[in-house]
Amino acid sequence: MTLNRRAFIGTGAAMAAALAAPNVRASSHGMPRVVVIGGGAGGATAARYIAKDSKGEIDVTLIEPTRMYYTCFFSNLYIGGFRELSSIGHSYGTLAQSGVNVVHDWATGVDREAKTVTLAGGAVLPYDRLILSPGIDFVDGSVPGWDVSAQNKMPHAYKAGSQTELLKAQIEAMPEGGRFAMVAPPNPYRCPPGPYERISMVAHLLTEMNPTAKILLVDPKPKFSKQALFEEGWQKHYSGMIERIGPDFGGDKVEVDPDAMTVNIDGVVEKVDVCNVIPAQKAGRICEMAGITEGNWAPVIGHTMQSRVDENIHVLGDASNQGDMPKSGFSANSQAKVAAMAVRGALLGSNVFPAKFSNTCWSLIDEDDGVKVGASYEATDEKIVSVSSFISQTGEDADLRKQTYEESIGWYAGITADMFG
Template sequence: MTKLMNRRKVLKTAGAGAAAAALPIGIARAANPKVVVVGGGPGGATAAHYIAKDSKGAIDVMLVEPAKAYTTCFFSNWYIGGFRNFESITHSYNRLADLGIKIVHQMATGIDPDAKSVTLSDGVKLPYDRLILAPGIDFKFDEIDGYGPDSVEAMPHAYKAGPQTVLLHDQLHAMKDGGLFVMVAPPNPYRCPPGPYERVSMVAHYLKNNKPKSKILVLDPKSKFSKMGLFQEAWARYYDGMVEWLPGEMLSGGVKSVHTGSMTVQTPDEEFKGDVVNVIPPQMAGRIARETGLADTSGWCPIVPATMESKLAPGIHLVGDSTIAGDMPKSGFSANSQAKACAMAVRHELIASRAFPPRFANTCWSLVAPSDAVKVGASYEATDEKIAKVDGFISKTGETGSLRAENAEEAVGWYSGITTDMFG
């Protein structure tokens, strides 16, 4: 009995290190599994947030994002229209860091799926057990002759929020009364389907109150667009005679070229000269996803619906605008919803936490005038083939002012809630 007690005393006083040394290395010294998240927007920030929060320290999470703060694309039109200041749509990563997430403010320049590593701009390689990519969108600059990366200062796209948003805002404010604001709308698919048309509404609101002799011309390759009847009702009601929308069939196929020097936009049959020209180009998945071979011939990334894992590279997950997400639109709400499903799948894979069939959701509010917002939304489920719509809703024309005002208040509340859900 004395020998047994002495043995226990020795083990107790030898310390945790000695006790661990007596165990198999794979059990005692196993490091936490590592998740690297590339991209700090709605998808990436949410995924990092939920993995760190719900794994309670059992998974090491690293978020790679070159920017020190993130400006949301959603609600950026509200800034252009004068309903928000720029600071209110810009968010830091400080609270994510407080959760124990390591924030690396560098560009991810390469991925080695075989070695399971991400290369940073300084050459450092980050190992991972699971990688989550939220690379957002890039533009197909070669599809409109004369419009390239060097054109965006003269004709801003303002479809990656930040300095471009400020530039378009400032150009609008500097435009003469009686000037022409020209928008070149994008073809499907693209980020935030109602976004260009909410922007038209916000520009119209600003012009009506500050430069009422001005006009807006929308050159659109599409024959219809999201919430079309609702936007057109609002333009007629609030901005009668100010907004002209020309669909692709009236443009002989759409815009073919632009010339930044003369601020002109050319279709096969006609030339339009604008005082401010907002070109929103065709879009595709972000560069790093394409260069890693995660995009198919469409330029977008196919995923396994239930887990958001790449169909082309096991062990890599994708969330947000870069994905082929079935019936889900490309939106901040969608990215947030997909990221939660992805986080659950990654936690289950790495630490055997519980996993449930994911449910997805999206709602998009569009402000068309002060205290007047319209909305569209749906719920979705993962099938073997795609993320499939289960049910949905959309505002109706002719709704009461009080209902539309409630929508606008709801949108403000949603923005506060979802940005906290994303960025902590």
């Protein structure tokens, strides 16, 4: 499966053309209103497609507190020195020009009975359909000794931007021969290969500037995404630098002390110079506030991405519990197009076709050494299911790995254009 910027955008454009909606049903209060909370890969895409494909017949408001959105995907490449931070930052100006009312504020409440959203600034926004795409928050106490008040000493960098900058600066300031540690998250979490691509990018950076440094990876999971590919790459490019401790040796029994800069692994205390703590994750808090979560995530109907608790709410991306799709930017973008189609069908009477989804996760191990995993999906009444899949293979030649990396660059250009216009 090969994607480039033109092919990626073209797929979305073809779907949009097929779903053109000539039959307009006005709501009782005039133009139908859609409020979208969260301006990432799911929310921005949904807002843009609803506004564009409804041809102005739906009032679309996007609520996003930040004026510059930094993608978590490709943020590891900034850490590794392959991209500038500015290259993963995106503004909402073009999206606003395309007919989306962009409001930079925090959503602080959802009244499902009144069908309103309350903002921190005091505004109350009515909706006919609400789309929640808030990404992740962290599970309190999942790593003993760490909470968000410690994120400047032990960054998570799993929400991109200032945290990503901070983590890279800490790595660059490590003493010669110092030690970097990561506490990896338990399943499920945002971007399954993400922590291991980050280990690769930290190793790449240290190989160039601090080659005697060591990396300690503490992992509660017995196995992880693309494990054979990463371990092959680590042996090839960073032999002797990376040590992984899994649950068999205490990787699931970890405490940290941010003040002492120590990691306690099943009673064994390790002193480190930098510690990247990636805690257990849950749906962004607005989902809990709306009362649509079960456990840590928001269950949805795969055909439409509607909440199983409230048919007037759709949940996208990392926050949703939808079945087989991983929590990734590509997944959120794909789900957003299905939700946009469903919303237009409900509000305007336009055609709604069977939901189909796709995802690919690329990872960079070293310069021009890219790998990928992906699948195609369909919706059933129970959940979203995988119908076909692919993955890079160990032992691939250098030209293929370089091609895979270049493909990921084209995909990034395509998805960000698809999100923001």
